Amino acid sequence: MEICGLVTEKNKPVPLKSISVELLVQDHVATVSSTLQYVNEEERPLEALFVFPLPADAAVCHFSAKIGEQEIVAEVQDRETARDRYDDAVSSGQQAFLLEESAESPDVFRLSVGCLSAGQNAAVTIIYVTELAVQDNHSLRFCLPAVLNPRYTPAGSAAGIVSEISSGAVPYTLTLSVHVSSPKPISKLESNCTLNPLVFLHSDHTQATVNLSPGHMFDKDVELFVYYQDTHQPSAVVEAGVTTAPPGSLMRDTVVMISLYPEFPEEVMSSLASRGEFVFVIDRSGSMGSMMHRGKEAQMRIESAKDTLLLLLKSLPIGCYFNIYGFGSDFESFFPQSVEYNQDTMDQALKRVKEMKADMGGTEILQPLKHIYSQPCYPDHPRQLFIFTDGEVFNTKEVLDLVKSQAHSHRCFSFGIGEGASAALITGMAREGSGHAQFITDTDRMQPKVMQSLRFALQPAVLNISVDWTLPDDVTVDTLSPPINVLFQGQRTLIYAQLKGESSGGSEGTVTVKYSLEDQPVTNQLHFCLKPTEETQLSIHRLAARTLIRSLEQEERSGAADVEGIRSRMVELSVQAGVSCVHTAFIAVNKDSRQTVKGPLLQRRVPTYDALMQADCDLLLKCSLAAYVSAPKKKFGFMTKIQNLFRRGSKKPVLCSMSAATENQTRLHLKQAEAAPELQKDLLLQLVSLQKASGCWDLDSTLADVFGKTEDELTNQKPAQVDGSVWATLLALIWLYGCKIEQQVEWQFVAMKAASWIGSQKVGDLSQCVCEGNVLLGCQVTKETLGI
Template sequence: PLTCCALLFVSCSVPLKSIVVDLQVKGHVATVSSTLQYVNEEERPLEAVFVFPMPAEAALCHFSAKIADKEIISVLSILQAREEYDDAIASGDQAFLLEESDESADVFRLSVGSLPPAQSAAVTFVYVTELSVQADHALRFCLPAVLNPRYTPPALYGVPIKSSPAGVPYSLSLTAHVSSPNPIIKVESKCSLEPLVFISADHTNAKVSLSAGHMFDRDVELFLYYQNAHQPTAIVEAGEATAQPGSLMRDPVVMLSLYPEFPSALMSSVTSCGEFVFIMDRSGSMGCPMHNGSGAQTRIESARDTLLLLLKSLPLGCYFNIYGFGSNYESYFPKSVEYTQETMDQAVKRVKEMEANMGGTEILQPLKHIYSQQCIPKQPRQVFMFTDGEVWNTKEVLSLVRNNAESHRCFSFGIGEGSSTALITGMAQEGCGHAQFITGTDRMQPKVMQSLRYALQPAVVDISEEWAVPVGMSTTCLSPPINTIFQGQRALIYAQLKGESSDSEGRVTVKYRLAGQEVTNTLSYSLKPAENTGLSIHRLAARSVIRSLERDEQNEGADKEALKARVVELSVQAGVSSSHTAFIAVLKGSGEAVKGPLLRRRVPTVESMCACASVEEDSEGSVEAVKDPLLQLISLQKASGCWEMDGALVEVFVKTEEEVVKQTPAQVSDGVWATVLALIWLHGFKMDAQVEWQFVAMKAVTWIRNQKVVSLSESVRAGNNLLGCQVKEEDLGL
C-alpha cells in the first residue's frame, strides 16, 4: 500500500464554514477574490491551517482578514514572516500568514491563529490569472477544489499523514462577471449554473453564478465562448501614477494575445519519424476513479485505453518505448526499439496487463534515465508524460526538464482533478511541448491525440520577436522568449512601454521557420491605454518576470543572492507573492501570552477520496476485455495499417463472418476487404470521434494505396451495402 502526504481530517468540528468567490473576467484575464469564513466552535484558542491549490500561472496580489468588525490588510514581507507569525500568536495576538509552498508554486498554505473560542474570522485573498485556451477556442477558468496529496518519500519525512474519506462540510458560492471586446456567445460548466444574464445590448458584458447550495466537492470549471476568440488582440494597461518613475508599475504594459496560423500545405505534412517515449504513472493513486460520478473508469484504465490508441497511431519507421513509474520504474525495452508488428504486439500485451501497483510517485529517476540515453539520429525525441501530478519535488523535476530541453519535446498530461498545474504546465513549457488536463468526465483519448498531432508536425524553429514603437518610445519584453509554437495555440506576451509619442500605434512581428520555410505574423495595436483594467495585466507581467528569475536561481553557478534580491524587490513593488515573500497580517490583542499549546486543526480540502492504497484485483480478471467497439476495432489494426478478417473484427461490424466473407468483391484480398470495411465503419459510425482515429485511418489509407487495388470503387460500394452506410470514396481519403 502507498502512503501519501495529505491533509488531516479530525473528528472535531471543522473551523472553515463557507467560501464566497467573486470572479471578474476581462478578455483572457481573470481576477479571483475568495473569502473564507472561519468559526472556532471549541473551548480553547485554535490555529487553523488550510492548504489549497492555485493555478500555477496565477499572481497572488492581496490578502486581508476581518475579525468581528475589524479589518486588517496584510503586508507582503520577506520570509521572516513565519517567525513574525509565530511570535505574534505566542504573544496573544491574532495573526494570519499566507505563503507559497517551498516545493511547488501552485500550492499555498494559509495559517489562521489564534482564534479565541466562539470567535469568527473572514479572510480574503485575491489573485489574477490567465485563462487557458481549449481546442474548441473556449477559455477555461478552473477553481480547484482538490488538492491531491503530494507523495512524499518516507525516507525524507517519516510516516506522512493519511487522509480518510470524509465529506467536505463547507459550501461555495461563486458569481462571475464577464466582459470581452468580442460578444460573449455562452458560458458552460460541468457544475449547475444559473442562466447567463447579459448586462449590455451588444453582449460584451454578462453575469453568471453557480446554482445555490453548491457543495465544493469537485473542481469548478467555467468555459467561456467569445465570437472570433482566436483573433490576435492587444490590451495596453495604464501604470500606477504613484509608483516609482521608470518602474514596471509606473509605465504602461501591453499584453499581446497571438494565434500563429501556419500555411495549410505545411499543416498537411506529417512526419513519419521520431522517438516516442511514453512515461506512465503507475502509483497507487492512479487506481482512483477519474471522477465521482457513476460508472467512472479508474485513471489507470483510461490510461491503458489511451496507450493502446497511441501505439496503434504511431507511424511505421519511428522508434518507441514505454516506461512505468511509481516508487521505482521499469521500461518495456532496454532502449527505444523500431516500431514493427512484433514490437507493437509485445507492447500492447504489456499495456493490457498494466496496473496501478508501483507505490509512490517518483518522476525524477525515470526522467534522468531517459535523458541519459543517446538520441537516435534523425529521430527527434518526443516524451509523453502521464501523471496525476502528486509529486513533492516539482521544482527539481522542472529544472531537469529545462536542462535537457535541447534533446527532446515534452508533452504532459494531468490525469484527474487535483493534478499539479505547476508540474504539468511547467514540464510542457520547459520542454517546448504542450500540456493537457483530463478532468471530470473528459475522455483522455481526444486530448492525447491532439498532442500527438502536434508531436508529428514539423517543429517550429528560430523563433524571434521584433517590437516597433514610435520615435521617443521603447519596449522591454517581460515574458521569456517564445520557445514553442503550435498551430492554433495562443501565446501571451507582456511588454513594458517606456517614453511618450504623439503616434498612436505599435507593432510586434513574430518570425519563425517551419519545414524550411520562413513564416511571419504581425500584429498592430493601439498604444492608448484601455479603461478600467485596474493593474491585473501589470501583476501578471510582474509574475512572469518573477517566475523567470526564480527559474534562473535553479541554474548551477547562478548568483542566488542577487536574483533573490531582485525577486523580493519586484514582488514587494508589484504586490505579487513569490517564493521569497509571504503575506502577513497581525491584529494586536490583549498582550497576554498564550498559555499552553494552541489546538491545531488542518482544514480538509476535497481529497480524491481514494485511500491511496494500491488497487488489489483478482489476478485472473484484472484486465477486462475492451468493450468500446471503437477501441476494439483499433486494437485489431496491424502496425502496417491494415486489418485482417477474423471473428473479433466482424463482431465490431455486428455481422456474421459468413455474411462478410460472402460479400467480398471479386479479386480483392481478405486484408484489403477488411481494411476498407474498417475505414467505412469509422467514417459511417464514429465521425464524432475522428480526432481519436485520424492517424489510424491515415495508416490504413497508405497501406491500401500501396496494394495497387484495381477494383477499389467496387469495394467501397460493397462495403457501404454491407454496413448500411453512404460513405464516399473521396471521403475515405482513397
Template sequence: MVNCCDLVSEKNEPVPLKSISVELQVRDHVASVSSCLQYVNEEERPLEAVFVFPLPADAAVCHFSARIGEQEIVAEVQDKQSARDQYDDAVSSGQQAFLLEESEESSDVFKLSVGCLSPGQKASITIVYIIELSVQADDALRFCLPAVLNPRYTPAVSAAGVPEVSSASVIPYTLSLSVEVRSSDRISKLESSCPLDPLEFLDAQHTHATVNLTAGHRFDKDVELFLYYENSHQPSAVVEAGASAAPSGSLMGDPALMISLYPEFPADVMSSLASRGEFIFVVDRSGSMDCKMHHGNDAQMRIESARDTLLLLLKSLPMGCYFNIYGFGSHFESFFPQSVVYSEDTMEEALKRVKSMSADMGGTEILQPLKHIYSQPCYPDHPRQLFIFTDGEVWNTKEVLDLVKRHVYSHRCFSFGIGEGASTALITGMAREGSGHAQFITGTDRMQPKVMQSLRFALQPAVDNISVDWTVPEGVKVDMLSSSINTLFQGQRALIYAQIKGQSSGKKEGAVTVKYKLKDQPVTNQLQFTLQPTEDTGLTIHRLAARSVIRSLELEERAEGADAENVRKRIVELSVQAGVSSAHTAFIGINKDHNQTVKGPLLQRRVPVAPMALQMDFDSTMHYSMASSNSMIESDDESDQKAEPLKDPVLQLVSLQKATGCWELNASLAAVFGKTEDEVTNQKTAQVDGSVWATVLALIWLYAFKSDQQVEWQFVAMKAASWVRSQKPDSLSQCVCDGNALLGCQVTEDMLGI
C-alpha cells in the first residue's frame, strides 16, 4: 500500500522521482546547470522509470551520471541506436542501466530512462548542461529552468502509430536551486519570477555573488532568473585551453575562442527608421490560446493579449508599407488574399477583424500557413518581416525550421513564445534561421513591450555584406566554428566561436574585425584579444562551440542533395569527441557489477513532467498526438464573442489614433485625459486646428503620465510628431504651453520631437 505522503500518479501508482535540486553557475553570460534527480523504487518489484522533460533548445548536455549507494556510474556518449541496444540488453539481463537521449524531432525534449531499480533502492541522477544566456529588452540576461512540457500537436492525418497523450495529475515536486555568479563586470541585481533569498555579494567589487531559491518551492512552473550587469554591452573575448588528452589539431585539442560583440550603429543611421516593408503577423488561434497568461487574478487570456498587441502593432506601422494578418490552428486564414498597402481604410478593416479574433481554430499546425506566405511574391523595396505568435508546440519542428531557413534571403522572422512550455526549439529556431529575434512572454510579462522591441529591430535598416576578418601573429590561424553571421541588430549580442590553430613564438595578441554595410554606409567594429588561455573553464567554450557546429551539421544533413550519411557520421564523431548531446547520439551508463534475475515483466512508470503539464508516452520518433478532441483545452466560443472594452488607458489612446499619426478632437479622446469634450475644446489654442491640438495633447499626455510604457508607444509617438511637423502649424509653442496648462504638466517641445 502506498503511503499517503508519498508522490503518486493519477492511477495511484508511486512516482519514483521524488525531488530535483539544481546548481547554477554563471560566468559572465554563460551558465552551467547541474540538475540532480532523486529516484526511489517503493514497489515490490524491479522498476524502470521513464521521464520525458524539457531543456532549453540551445543547451549543450555534457554530463550524465548515476549514483547508487556509494557507487557512481558516469555515462558515455555513443551512437544513439547502439546506446539503446546496450540499454535494452542490460535491463533485460537484470543490470542497472541509465539512458539519456535527445528527441529526433525537437532539440528541447529529452527522455531519461532509469532501468532495473531493485525494490527499495534509491538512485541519484545528475545531468549537466551549459548554455548562453539570452539578452532581454532591458539588457538583462535571462535564464529559464523549464518545468512545463506542452503537448506536441500532431494533425490526425499524421497520427498513425503515435502514442496517446493523457493528462497527468498534480505532482508536487520540490525544487532546490542555488545560484553562483562570477563576472568581469559589476553585478547590479538579480531578479526572479519565483521568491529568492537575499542576494549575497562575496567581494567588495560586486563581481561575485550567490543566491538561493526560497525553501519549499514547488516546481509547478518555469523558474526564470534575470541578471543585470552594470556594463552589459561590453564586448569580450575568452580563449580556453584545449583538453590535454585530445589530439592537437582537433576541435577539443586546440584552444577555443568565444567573441561577444554588441554592434553600435551610427546615430545618424538609427535616427531614421525604415518607412518601407511588408509586415505579416501570424497569430496562433488554437484552443490553448484561451488560457490565462499567468496564474494571477488579473491575468489576461492569451488571445486577448494578442489582440491588444496587434492593435499596438497596426497603429505603429509606417504609412505606405504593406501588411497582412494570418490566424492559424488546424487550418489557417488571412485577413486579405495578399498583403495590402497600409492606409486608414485597410488599418480600420484589420482592426475590426482583430476585435473578433478568438481561440477557436483547433490544434497548432504552423507549416501550412508558412508555406502559403512564402509562396506569395515579395514587393520590391519592401523587405518582408514575419512576426509569429504561438503558445504551442508542433511535432515537426525541424521541418518548420528547414522551411524558414530555405527562405532566409527573402524575409526576416521574429518569433514570440507565449506562456510556459512554449517550445524553445521552435521559437529560437525560427528566429535564428530567419535572421530575426526571439522573445518569450511568461509569468506576468506584458507582451506589448517585447513585441515593440522586435518591431524596432524590424524597422532597423538591414545589415548587408557582413564579413569577419582575423589579425593574428605569424604561425597562428583562426578557423570560424560558428555559422556565418547573417544578421546584426543595434545593441544585441553577436557570438562568434573559433578554433585557434598553431603557435606563435612572439606576439600573443590578436584582433577580430567585423565589417558590414548599413544603408550603403560602411561600418567597422573591432575587438582586440589575447591568445593566452584564461583560467580553467572546464571546456565550457569548447562544448558550446561543438554544440554550435553540431546544430549546423544537423541542418546540413536535412538539406536537399546533402550526403546525409556522411554528415551524420561527422555529427556522431564530434558529439562523442566533445561529450555533448546530439540528435544521433545518447548518453549510456551501465552498472555491470549489479546483476539480478528479473522474474516477470519489469514494471514501467512514466514520470509526469510537472504540474499543469501533460504526461507523454514517448516512442522512438518522439511524436506526440492529440488523440481526441478532449485531450487539450479547447475553446467552444465562436468568433462572434464580444471583445471587452479596452481597460489600459494607453491602448485606449492608441486605438483612437489615425493611420497618418494624428488624433481627432472628440469626447473619446477627452475621456482618456479625464476631461469633457467642452473642457478640451475651450482651451484650444486659437491659431491651430482641432487635429493638431488633439495630437499635441496626446503626445503631452504620453510623455508626462506614461513614460514608463514608452517602449510600447514610441512608434505611435514618432508618427504623431512627424504628422505635426508636416502640418507646419503656427503658434506651436503656445499650443504646447496651453496643453501643459490643461493637463497640469510641463513637457517641452524638444521632448515631444515636434
C-alpha cells in the first residue's frame, strides 16, 4: 500500500485520540499550542499520517513529541535531510516524527508519526504564531481550521494535496483554552462555537480567559472574534532579540511590528469613484452545489452567489464596465470582453445569472485568470477583480504568482465560501492583488461582506506610497515586509522591520507613511518607544522571519538568476528562526526506542473532517451527481475528474464507482429538488431586482407587491405633478430606510444611485412627498436621512 493512499482496511480505529489547544492572544498576535494525542490500538507497529490545515500566514516555530515520560524536541533541517533521517529511523525501528509544509499550498501541513509500537501512546505538540485579521466591525478574527477540503487535481497533474474523507464526525475530541492580553481593555469575545463565560483577570479588563464548551465535535472551523477598545488605533510592538544568536542576524537584533490604520480625508470618502472595470469570477464547480451551512433555510452556495451578483450588478455606477466569468474544469464569460454598464447590458447579464448552475466539474482557476489578464484594460477605468470560490485548488502558489505579476493593472477582492476554503488562496490573492479578502462561513450571509469589499473597490487607488523612519543616530533599519502597494480606509497595514544598533531605553522612533490620494498628498505618522515589550516570546521575530521567507519564495518562483543562493538563504533563515518553510522540515528521532520490528509497518490515514463530503466514494460522487446527470455526453470525463480527487501523486486514477442504489436515490433526490416550489424570495432582493440601471424604479404592480400594497394604492397616493418613476423611487428609498435599515450595508449603493437619480429630476415639494410616502408605507423617515 502506498503511503499516500487512502485507508484500505475499514472499521479500524485511527490512532489520533484528542487535540488540545492553548491559544495566547497578545494584542494583534496569536500563539497557538496544539497537542495531538496518539495511541496505537493495533497489534503491530504503526505509522500514522495526518494531513491538516493551519492559517495561511502561520509561522510554525516548535514541534515536540512525548512518549511516556520522555520528551524529544524537533529541530528544523533542510527538507531532504530531514526526510532521509526520518526514513532511516523508521526503517531501523526507531520512533520518529516529521512535520513538513505542502509544496503546493502553505496552509497545509503533513505530520508523519513513525513506528509506534503496539499499545503505545505519543503526544505531539505543534506551536505556531499568526497575525489576527481585522474585521470590518474592528474585531480581530482567529480561526482554528478543522476542515481541509480535497483540492481538485486535473488529470495529468502530480499534485499531492488530499485530505481524508470521514464518515461522520472525526473520531477525536477537541479542547480549547484562550488567554487574551492587551494594552487596550478587552470589550468582549465572540465565537461561532459555544464558549464558557469570559473571565477577566484584572479590573482594567486587559487580561481575560475563556474556554470552548465541552463536547465540541470539531466538525467545523472554530472562529473567535476579539473586541478591544480603540482597536483601530496605530500601534507598535518592539521585541528584543536573542543574545546567543549570530551577530547581525535577524534573531539577534531588535524587531518591530508596526500596525497602521490610514484615515482618508472625509471629502474623498464622500464621493466614491464612478469609474472602473468590474470583473466577477464565480466558482461553478460541483462543490458550489453544496449548502452554505447545515442550519435551517440554508441556501446552496451557487444560489447565494447568484443573489450576491444581483446586488453587485444593481450597485454598479453608470458608465463603468463589467463582465462575469464562470469557471470549473473550463470557463466561460458572459461577454467576449467587458462591456459598458447600462440597462441593456445589465438585463442581459441578469438573465444569464438566473441560469447559472454548479455544473462545471472541477475547480481550475488559473486559466480564467490568464484569460482575464490577457484582455486590454480600459483607460481611466481601473480593473477590479471579484473572485468567489470554495478554494479547492491544487496549484495555489502558481495562482498567486500570476495575480502578483498583474498587480500593476488591477485590484483583486477574494471571497472564500464555506468551511474549508483555502486560506492561503483567498488571502493570498487579495494580498498579491492589492485587494481585500473575506470568508463566508457557518451562517454568514455573503451579501454584506461582498458589499463591504465593493466599498473598498470604489475607493480611489492610493499612489506613490513611501515609508520613512526617524531613529536615533546609532540605530539603522532594514524593512522586512514587501513594499506597501495598497491602502484602504480603516484597514490595518503591517510593517515588520529589523533595528540594528544600540539605543538608550527611553529613545523614540517615528515611522511616516506618505501617499497621494486623488492628487492630494497625505501623511500618516506614528511615534513609538524603542524599549522592547516584555513577554512576547519571540513571536514578532518569527512572524518577521515568515514574512521574509514568503518574499524569498516568491523571488525563487519568479525565475531569479541565483535560485540556489535564494534557497540557501531561506533554509538558513528558517533554521535560525526555528520557523518552517517549503525547503525545511521539523524532524525528531527517539534514538532510545530502537527495537526489533516484527512484520511490516501498518500505514493509517488520520481523517480531517470534511464538511462538504462526509462519507466514502459513493457520497462524494452523489454530491457531484448534478453535473453528472445534466451533462450526459461528458459523463466519463466528469467521473474521471471526480476520481482524480482521490489521487495522491499516482499517474493512475484510483478506480471507484457509484453503486446502483446510490445513483437511483440521487436521481430521485434531484427530480424532487427540481419539482419543489421556489422558496419565497427575499423582499429586499425582490426590490433590488426591480431597480433600473440608472437608479430609478417603475411604478407598477411588482413594486407594489414588495410593499404589500396594490398598484392602485400606490398610484392614488401619488402627489400631483410628481412623475410616476420619481414617486416609485422615493417609496423604494423610504421602504429601505424604514423597513430594512439593519441591512443597509447591502443596499447602500442601490440607495445612493436612487438618491442621485431623484436629485437629477425636477421634483416639486420633496418634503411633502416624503411625508406622503411615510403615511403610505407606515414609516417615519426624514428627507435628510434619504440623502436627497
